[in-house]
Amino acid sequence: MDESKPKDECAQVTYNFKCSECGMNEETHYKGVSPPFSRKIQLKYPSYVMKDPFSPPGKGEILILGADCAICGKAVCISKQCSIFYLKTYCLKCVQNSMDKFPAEVTNKVKKS
Template identity: 60%
Template sequence: MMADDDKKPKEEVEQLVYDFKCSSCAMEEKAHYKGKNPPFSRNLSLKYPSYVMKDPFSPPGKGEILVLGSDCSVCGISICINKECSFFYLKMYCIPCALNLNETFPIEVKSKLLQIKK
């Protein structure tokens, strides 16, 4: 038998709302979850901890999501997934941190990063 106290934390996690704001472009949105495994999405595991919202355009209960962004793996600021704000290579980076680490990336990645810089 499950006590009422055992149910509360899961309900609270699902109802928790984050105020996501991109530090680069200032895009603001409400996120319903932060992490790799949104509890309201079916068997989905993201590659990196992300701010996620339930897709407002899909029918209720379908488990569709929109990934808003993440925190930079170096400096920790919140960044959206816009290519002008963030860069992904094994981890999520804000553009300034990615440019600072440019020499540590493989040549193919460096060329993509230099295209973004222009």
């Protein structure tokens, strides 16, 4: 029952998320590492989170769309074409600029694509 309160509050505050790479543009409900509508999930890096639009409310399902790049700070979505995740979110541009700073296993994927 007491779940409903924070939910309502979240509904009022929305965070506009727009991927600087692909232009994806959605309203999200939370930005941070511990989304209030799914208490058992913790994120490593503050991200834009929306309540999962494809499942009924109250089930604690979430959908992470992206995060601000750890280097340049621009918002970027989780699509492989736009970002990589390695403890933090990095936009592909920044990854390309500092290839040598990342382990090979990470940059290999970027080179391929």
